[in-house]
Amino acid sequence: MKILSHQRLHNIYKIPEDRRKLRANVEATIKEVKRGIKNGKSRLRGLVRNRFYLTLTSISVNLTRIHKYEINKVLFDYLCHIIKGLIPKTEPILIAYDAFLVEETRKPTCFA
Numbered sequence: 001m002k003i004l005s006h007q008r009l010h011n012i013y014k015i016p017e018d019r020r021k022l023r024a025n026v027e028a029t030i031k032e033v034k035r036g037i038k039n040g041k042s043r044l045r046g047l048v049r050n051r052f053y054l055t056l057t058s059i060s061v062n063l064t065r066i067h068k069y070e071i072n073k074v075l076f077d078y079l080c081h082i083i084k085g086l087i088p089k090t091e092p093i094l095i096a097y098d099a100f101l102v103e104e105t106r107k108p109t110c111f112a
Contacts, residue, residue, distance in 0.1 A: 029061050029062060033057045033061060
């Protein structure tokens with residue numbers, strides 16, 4: 001049993017990291033799709049109708065995620081631009097701390 005679990009773990013680490021994360025993304029999408037269905041039961045009859053409904057709902061969930069990601073990225077860049085304009089370019093500040101001089105910079109982490 002130990003040998004099989006070690007071999008399974010070894011095989012998992014051979015898979016590229018982006019493919020390893022794929023399962024979590026798919027499960028999160030399924031969870032969001034299922035949230036809109038009471039007790040996990042669809043109100044539609046027929047395989048074609050259910051497949052169509054679930055495909056469109058999955059597309060909607062994923063597009064919503066992409067939209068949120070893009071909006072957050074744009075807002076972050078905008079805020080960094082504002083912060084960059086507010087902070088004057090000055091020399092680093094020297095602070096006395098326990099009789100030692102410590103150099104502190106005022107540069108936010110969003111500057112690359």
